[in-house]
Amino acid sequence: METTGYTTAEGERLDRTFAALADPTRRAILTRLTRGEATVTELAEPFAMSQPAISKHLKVLERAGLVARGRDAQRRPVRLVGKPLGDATDWLAGYRRFWTESYERLDELFDELKAEAAEPVSISKPRKDAPP
Amino acid sequence: MTARTLKITTPSEREIELTRVFDAPRPMVWQALTRPELLRRWYGPHGYRLVECEIDLRVGGSWRYVVRAPDDSDMELQGTYREISSPARLVQTETNNDCDAAAGIQGLTTIELTETNGRTMLTSRSRYSSRQARDAVLNSGMDRGVSQAYDRLNTMLLSELPSGEPMAGELVSNTSGQPASSINGR
Numbered sequence: 001m002e003t004t005g006y007t008t009a010e011g012e013r014l015d016r017t018f019a020a021l022a023d024p025t026r027r028a029i030l031t032r033l034t035r036g037e038a039t040v041t042e043l044a045e046p047f048a049m050s051q052p053a054i055s056k057h058l059k060v061l062e063r064a065g066l067v068a069r070g071r072d073a074q075r076r077p078v079r080l081v082g083k084p085l086g087d088a089t090d091w092l093a094g095y096r097r098f099w100t101e102s103y104e105r106l107d108e109l110f111d112e113l114k115a116e117a118a119e120p121v122s123i124s125k126p127r128k129d130a131p132p
Numbered sequence: 133m134t135a136r137t138l139k140i141t142t143p144s145e146r147e148i149e150l151t152r153v154f155d156a157p158r159p160m161v162w163q164a165l166t167r168p169e170l171l172r173r174w175y176g177p178h179g180y181r182l183v184e185c186e187i188d189l190r191v192g193g194s195w196r197y198v199v200r201a202p203d204d205s206d207m208e209l210q211g212t213y214r215e216i217s218s219p220a221r222l223v224q225t226e227t228n229n230d231c232d233a234a235a236g237i238q239g240l241t242t243i244e245l246t247e248t249n250g251r252t253m254l255t256s257r258s259r260y261s262s263r264q265a266r267d268a269v270l271n272s273g274m275d276r277g278v279s280q281a282y283d284r285l286n287t288m289l290l291s292e293l294p295s296g297e298p299m300a301g302e303l304v305s306n307t308s309g310q311p312a313s314s315i316n317g318r
Contacts, residue, residue: 095270098176098177099138100138101177101178103136103154104178107136107154107155109174110160110161112173114160
């Protein structure tokens, strides 16, 4: 088994994050919040849902650490919290990094191979075994 | 299309596809993929080294790579060539002996090269026996439980969040801060 680098507590938190993301209404709420914080009333507007129903979704998102509520007692605006989503997507990062960086090195190899191919006429890198 | 942009997609629940354009003619790309002395010069992330590279480039022939990480740990990959059509198409099996072999995971990878105006597009599609096997590969080194939510998350990333929005950027960001669905090589 590979070392995961993730503790059980972190794993449980990720489970909550993904469970929260599994619902289309909650994803739509998150999408709305990318444009800035909003009150429950504002969030409920686009949905054929009562405010209590929206509040229920917000609680799930809040427990998953995806959103936070403001302190303003009247409005209690909802805003996005980025970190858990970052964790949830980091798991692909190793695979992506492997190929992004390998292919960057491949770009450099091609530059070198093309320079080598052009070498007989290059003045910057004279060949030791260049014909007289 | 922008050159030097890596795209990673999941065309089906059992597949991973990489797409990348290189500023090089197709025969040169083919050689870089099939000649050990060239593979040693690029294969692996920065700081990693391909310390062993054996290639028997014929149908039924085997290949074996050992990639050494900066912490001196090794990862061994190996497989068999199934189809060789120089310089256009290469089909090979692959197993990561250090991550996936214990779980019996083997991928079948088809690499296709197409050249346009001196630039070559590389498409590498890997197919696995199940979604779980594919996700284990994508997810190597990470908590296995996370991978089960991959498709839900992927669906959200691809279809629901408007690209360019701050959240989309955050969701798909990698260490370099580039969008994940299209990583700019530079």
